[in-house]
Each structure stands twice: as C-alpha cells, then as structure tokens.
Amino acid sequence: MNIGGRRLHVSLLTKNKRWVLILGGLACVPLIIDNPYYLKTFTIFFVYSIFAMSWDLIGGYLGIVSFGHALFFGVAAYTTAILNVKLNWPPLLGFPFSIACSVLISLVVARPTIRLKGHYLALVTFAFPIITTNILYAFPNFFGADLGIPGLSPLSSSRTRDFYIVYSFVWVIFFLLRRMIHSDTGLILRAIQSNEVAAMNCGIDTASIKLKMFVLSGMLAGAAGFLYAHVIKIASPANLELHMSVEALVMCIIGGAGTLSGAILGAVVVTIVNELLRVIEQYRVLGYYVLVLIIVLFSPKGLTWYVDSAFTLLGKGKRRRSAVIRGEER
Amino acid sequence: MDVILNLLIYTFTTGSIYCIIALGFSLVFGVAEILNLMHGVYYMISGYFVYTYYIAFNNMAIAVALAILSTTVFGALSYVVVHPVLESPFKTLLSTFAVGGAVSEILFLVYGVTTYGLPNLLPGGFMILNTPVIKQAILAAGVALFIFVCFTVFLSRSDTGRAMRAVAQNEEIAKLSGIDINTVKFTTIMIAAFLSSVAGTLYLPLQSLNPGVWMKITVLSFVIVVLGGMGSLGGLLMSSYIIAFTEYATTLSFAEGSYIKTGVYLLIMVVILMFRPQGLFGKYLGPLEVQV
Numbered sequence: 001m002n003i004g005g006r007r008l009h010v011s012l013l014t015k016n017k018r019w020v021l022i023l024g025g026l027a028c029v030p031l032i033i034d035n036p037y038y039l040k041t042f043t044i045f046f047v048y049s050i051f052a053m054s055w056d057l058i059g060g061y062l063g064i065v066s067f068g069h070a071l072f073f074g075v076a077a078y079t080t081a082i083l084n085v086k087l088n089w090p091p092l093l094g095f096p097f098s099i100a101c102s103v104l105i106s107l108v109v110a111r112p113t114i115r116l117k118g119h120y121l122a123l124v125t126f127a128f129p130i131i132t133t134n135i136l137y138a139f140p141n142f143f144g145a146d147l148g149i150p151g152l153s154p155l156s157s158s159r160t161r162d163f164y165i166v167y168s169f170v171w172v173i174f175f176l177l178r179r180m181i182h183s184d185t186g187l188i189l190r191a192i193q194s195n196e197v198a199a200m201n202c203g204i205d206t207a208s209i210k211l212k213m214f215v216l217s218g219m220l221a222g223a224a225g226f227l228y229a230h231v232i233k234i235a236s237p238a239n240l241e242l243h244m245s246v247e248a249l250v251m252c253i254i255g256g257a258g259t260l261s262g263a264i265l266g267a268v269v270v271t272i273v274n275e276l277l278r279v280i281e282q283y284r285v286l287g288y289y290v291l292v293l294i295i296v297l298f299s300p301k302g303l304t305w306y307v308d309s310a311f312t313l314l315g316k317g318k319r320r321r322s323a324v325i326r327g328e329e330r
Numbered sequence: 331m332d333v334i335l336n337l338l339i340y341t342f343t344t345g346s347i348y349c350i351i352a353l354g355f356s357l358v359f360g361v362a363e364i365l366n367l368m369h370g371v372y373y374m375i376s377g378y379f380v381y382t383y384y385i386a387f388n389n390m391a392i393a394v395a396l397a398i399l400s401t402t403v404f405g406a407l408s409y410v411v412v413h414p415v416l417e418s419p420f421k422t423l424l425s426t427f428a429v430g431g432a433v434s435e436i437l438f439l440v441y442g443v444t445t446y447g448l449p450n451l452l453p454g455g456f457m458i459l460n461t462p463v464i465k466q467a468i469l470a471a472g473v474a475l476f477i478f479v480c481f482t483v484f485l486s487r488s489d490t491g492r493a494m495r496a497v498a499q500n501e502e503i504a505k506l507s508g509i510d511i512n513t514v515k516f517t518t519i520m521i522a523a524f525l526s527s528v529a530g531t532l533y534l535p536l537q538s539l540n541p542g543v544w545m546k547i548t549v550l551s552f553v554i555v556v557l558g559g560m561g562s563l564g565g566l567l568m569s570s571y572i573i574a575f576t577e578y579a580t581t582l583s584f585a586e587g588s589y590i591k592t593g594v595y596l597l598i599m600v601v602i603l604m605f606r607p608q609g610l611f612g613k614y615l616g617p618l619e620v621q622v
Contacts, residue, residue: 123556133593137589286436296415296425
C-alpha cells in the first residue's frame with residue numbers, strides 16, 4: 001500500500017485480500033438493500049469517488065491545487081443534459097460528446113493556468129466556473145438559469161443496473177490510475193511535485209506532463225459529471241458552484257491527498273456526513289462548514305494513514321506496533 | 331449626456347469604496363501571504379452590526395462607530411483560524427472559505443434571507459446638471475479617499491507600516507531584524523477588517539444587505555488586486571475605478587447585465603494574467619511566482 005509516496009512493507013497477499021473484500025462487499029450491496037434511496041446514495045458516493053480521484057491526480061500528485069474542478073464536472077453534466085433533453089439522444093450517445101466537451105474546456109483552462117503557482121493558480125481556476133455560471137445565466141431560455149435542465153433519462157432501465165454501471169466505472173478508473181501511479185509516470189509526477197526545476201533538469205518535459213495530467217483529470221471529472229447528471233436526472237448551476245469544487249478538496253484532504261484510495265475513503269466520509277446532517281436539516285450547511293473547518297485545522301494526515309497503520313498493526317503483531325507508532329515503518 | 335455623468339458619478343463613488351476594500355485584501359495577501367476568502371465577510375458583517383446597533387440605540391452615528399469597532403474585533407478573532415495553517419496556501423483558502431460560509435449561514439439563520447436597507451447617515455441628495463447625487467454616496471467616497479491617503483502615509487512613515495512592508499518584501503530578513511512576524515500579520519488582518527468595515531458601514535445603506543454579499547465582495551477585491559498589481563497603491567486606486575466603470579457600463583448596456591458583470595470582470599482578469607501577470611500597474615513580480 002502506498003502512503004504519501006512511500007511504500008509500506010505489506011505482503012502481497014494481505015493487499016489483495018483487502019481489495020477483494022472491499023470490491024466484493026460493495027458489489028453485494030444491491031443484493032442486500034432494496035431501498036431505492038440507499039441505492040441511489042451508494043451510486044452518488046461512487047460518482048463522488050471518481051470526482052475526488054480526478055482532483056487527487058493533479059492536486060495530490062502534481063501539486064496543482066485547482067479550486068474550480070467543478071467546472072469540468074458541470075460542463076459535462078450540461079452537455080449531456082442538452083443532448084439528452086433537447087435533442088432526445090440516448091445517454092450512451094451523449095457520453096463521448098460530454099467527455100469531449102470537458103477535455104476541450106480543460107485545454108482552455110490549462111492554457112493560462114499551468115504556468116502559475118500557489119495562490120495565483122487557485123485564483124484563476126477559481127475564476128473559470130464563475131465565468132461559466134455567468135454565461136449560463138446570460139441565456140436563461142436555453143440553460144434554464146436557476147432551475148437548470150431537468151428531466152434527463154436514467155442511465156439504464158433499473159436502479160440496480162445504474163448502480164453496477166457506476167460501480168464498474170469507479171473500479172476501472174481506480175485500477176487504471178493506480179497502475180499509472182505505480183509506473184514510471186507516477187515517479188515523474190512525484191518528482192515534479194517535490195522539485196519542478198530538478199525534474200526539468202533530469203530531462204523531463206514538465207510542461208507537457210502537467211498539461212496531459214490536467215486534461216486527463218478534466219476528462220475524469222467530466223465522466224463523473226456525466227454520471228451524476230443521469231443519476232440525479234438534472235443539470236443545474238449547483239454542479240458548477242464553488243461548493244462542489246471545495247467538495248473535491250475536502251474529500252481528498254479527509255482521505256489524504258496523494259493517495260487514490262484516500263480519495264475514495266474521503267468520498268465515503270463526505271457521503272455519510274451529508275446523509276447524517278439531514279437530521280438537522282436547518283443547520284445542515286452550517287454543520288458542513290464547521291466540519292470542513294475542523295478537518296482542515298486538525299488533520300495533519302489523511303485517514304488513509306490511520307487505516308493503513310491499523311491494518312499493519314493487525315497484520316504484524318506487537319513487535320512492529322511500536323515501530324509504526326514511532327513512524328519508522330513509513 | 332445624463333448617462334455619461336451618471337456613469338462617472340457612480341464610478342467615482344463606488345470605485346473609491348472598492349479601493350479601500352481591496353486595499354485590505356491586498357495587504358493581507360502581500361504581508362501575510364493569505365488569500366483571504368472571507369474578506370467579504372468583514373464588509374457584510376459590518377452592515378449587520380449597524381443594523382443591530384441601530385435597532386438597539388436608534389442613533390446612526392453611535393451604530394456606525396460601534397459597528398466599526400465590533401468588526402475590527404471580529405477581524406482580530408479571525409486570525410485564530412488562519413494561524414495554524416499559515417504555511418499551506420490551500421489549507422488557508424479552505425479554512426477561510428469555511429469560516430466565511432459558516433458566518434454567512436449563521437447570519438442567514440438569525441436574520442433570514444430578507445434584504446435589509448440601512449438608514450443613511452446623511453439623508454437626502456442634490457442635483458448636478460439634472461443628475462441626482464446622493465449625499466451619502468459622496469460622504470462614503472470622501473471618507474474612503476481620506477482613509478486611503480492616511481493609510482498611505484501610515485504605511486510609509488510609521489514603525490508598524492515599515493514593519494509591514496518589510497515582512498511583505500522578505501519575511502526571513504524581517505524576522506532577523508527583530509520584527510515579530512506574527513504580530514505584524516495579526517495587525518494586518520485587523521487593519522483589513524477595519525478598512526472593510528468603514529466601507530461597509532458607509533456604503534451598505536446604498537446597497538442591499540443579504541447573507542450572499544460576501545462572496546461577490548471577495549471576488550471583486552481579488553480581481554482589483556490582480557488587475558492593479560501587487561505593491562502599487564496608485565495602481566490599486568486606478569483598477570478600482572476601472573472595475574467600477576466596467577461593472578456599471580455592463581449593467582447599463584445588457585439586459586442581463588447585473589447577472590453577467592462578475593463574469594465580465596473575471597474574464598478581464600484572466601486575460602490580464604495571461605499577458606501581464608504582474609498586473610496593469612505592477613512594477614515587480616513580488617510574491618507572484620510565474621515559472622519561465
């Protein structure tokens with residue numbers, strides 16, 4: 001397992017056992033739960049995982065802290081909504097177009113953004129969704145202003161099938177990204193994050209790698225947006241809002257930035273918290289902000305670190321325990 | 331003719347107010363290196379303080395004075411949230427955003443979505459060439475410009491001002507010269523809150539007050555700062571007028587102008603960052619890191 005760029009000495013068997021357990025467990029969910037509401041919640045959690053992983057790819061691995069990732073998400077959602085509702089295209093036909101649109105938009109955003117750093121980068125990525133939202137509001141007849149475009153058709157004929165479609169999306173994306181991160185490309189990404197000038201001097205074309213990763217990340221966020229629009233059956237300006245972009249950051253920080261499994265773990269936490277906060281409906285938004293604040297102020301490491309330490313403790317017995325706690329095992 | 335005069339008057343009054351709001355933002359950004367997403371909250375909360383105190387004391391002058399004081403204290407308290415995460419830019423962004431959202435949500439729960447109108451300190455108005463001018467707007471602009479000039483003198487002459495400039499230029503060397511960095515950063519945020527509260531108490535009677543104002547003001551102030559360029563106070567003043575002008579001109583020329591004005595000036599900002607990353611009037615790059 002990978003933690004913050006360093007390898008833990010966990011045996012191959014334990015590692016695979018864990019993934020088999022998680023994958024199999026989640027696949028059984030529709031067999032156990034028939035409540036359509038919970039099934040939808042699970043589906044939304046999968047969509048959030050894709051969104052969080054797409055942010056993690058550039059935010060966690062490359063250090064490009066995007067504050068407007070919801071842009072790609074929202075653009076894909078609107079594209080598929082227009083094709084589906086206004087032109088009556090089936091979702092499957094709309095998919096390549098919404099992906100193409102988010103790739104196009106991410107190329108447009110990447111042009112002025114990639115060269116910038118730190119605050120300025122956050123600022124420019126922050127600006128693009130607001131500009132796009134303004135464009136949406138400027139043509140209320142076409143984009144529906146506040147209401148958005150409702151009435152999208154579902155992905156397939158049943159909720160269970162929807163669940164499995166989104167499920168397979170998540171794990172295909174997860175294992176492909178994981179493969180990439182563990183290959184030489186992953187090494188290059190870490191090199192760029194820790195010292196860009198040094199990476200450049202090693203003969204790495206940092207600008208092109210950054211551009212490629214940015215576009216890939218935009219594409220994945222677009223896939224998430226496409227799925228989300230068809231799961232909740234509406235594309236609205238809320239998809240583009242700062243709140244949505246912050247959601248991606250929060251998920252990655254909770255789980256631990258720079259770990260793909262952390263993104264998924266963060267999505268679990270955010271989904272559960274969103275559902276729990278429904279109990280105090282009136283104070284839901286307030287509760288959410290307070291929680292974000294607490295997490296940002298008091299969590300130096302992501303959850304993945306704690307989970308992995310726990311697994312190591314269970315697997316390796318007492319002798320290793322002290323070593324893990326002292327931090328030598330990392 | 332009337333339209334042009336109207337546009338000029340609006341540009342002058344609103345631009346001057348924007349200038350002192352953005353001044354605080356620019357200071358916090360330059361000195362403490364915090365991109366303070368809750369900057370608009372100081373402006374907004376000062377309006378709510380005025381409203382509350384006005385109901386309690388029924389006297390506008392007392393309400394304004396108390397509101398400025400309260401907002402400055404609030405600004406000082408807000409340093410508590412950014413202090414633990416100062417070294418990580420994106421954590422400061424997240425924590426300030428969360429506080430801003432939480433405060434606006436609390437205001438929403440307490441006061442509701444109702445848009446409040448505050449009473450004017452100087453009621454009434456007069457006419458210049460058939461164009462009505464509100465006295466409150468002239469008062470707000472005058473006070474804003476006065477404070478701007480005072481602040482420029484403060485920054486160049488006083489010890490605190492010198493310390494702030496030193497920290498903005500080089501934190502390490504400022505520390506070596508015996509400046510307490512934390513105190514300086516703390517003072518900067520307090521000053522920013524003070525400047526915003528002056529703008530809010532004087533200008534909000536002319537505007538509507540609701541819990542969503544803060545985000546607009548935050549976006550506005552960073553556009554002004556990027557446009558003006560870091561470390562140039564004259565540039566800040568100029569870009570405030572440019573933005574105020576753009577804003578009103580957009581509202582006048584398009585039917586959906588009030589919806590898209592934010593988009594228009596953000597687009598201007600992105601284009602300027604592409605071709606002149608140091609801003610229109612900035613001379614040196616300062617904390618802006620642009621890779622070759």
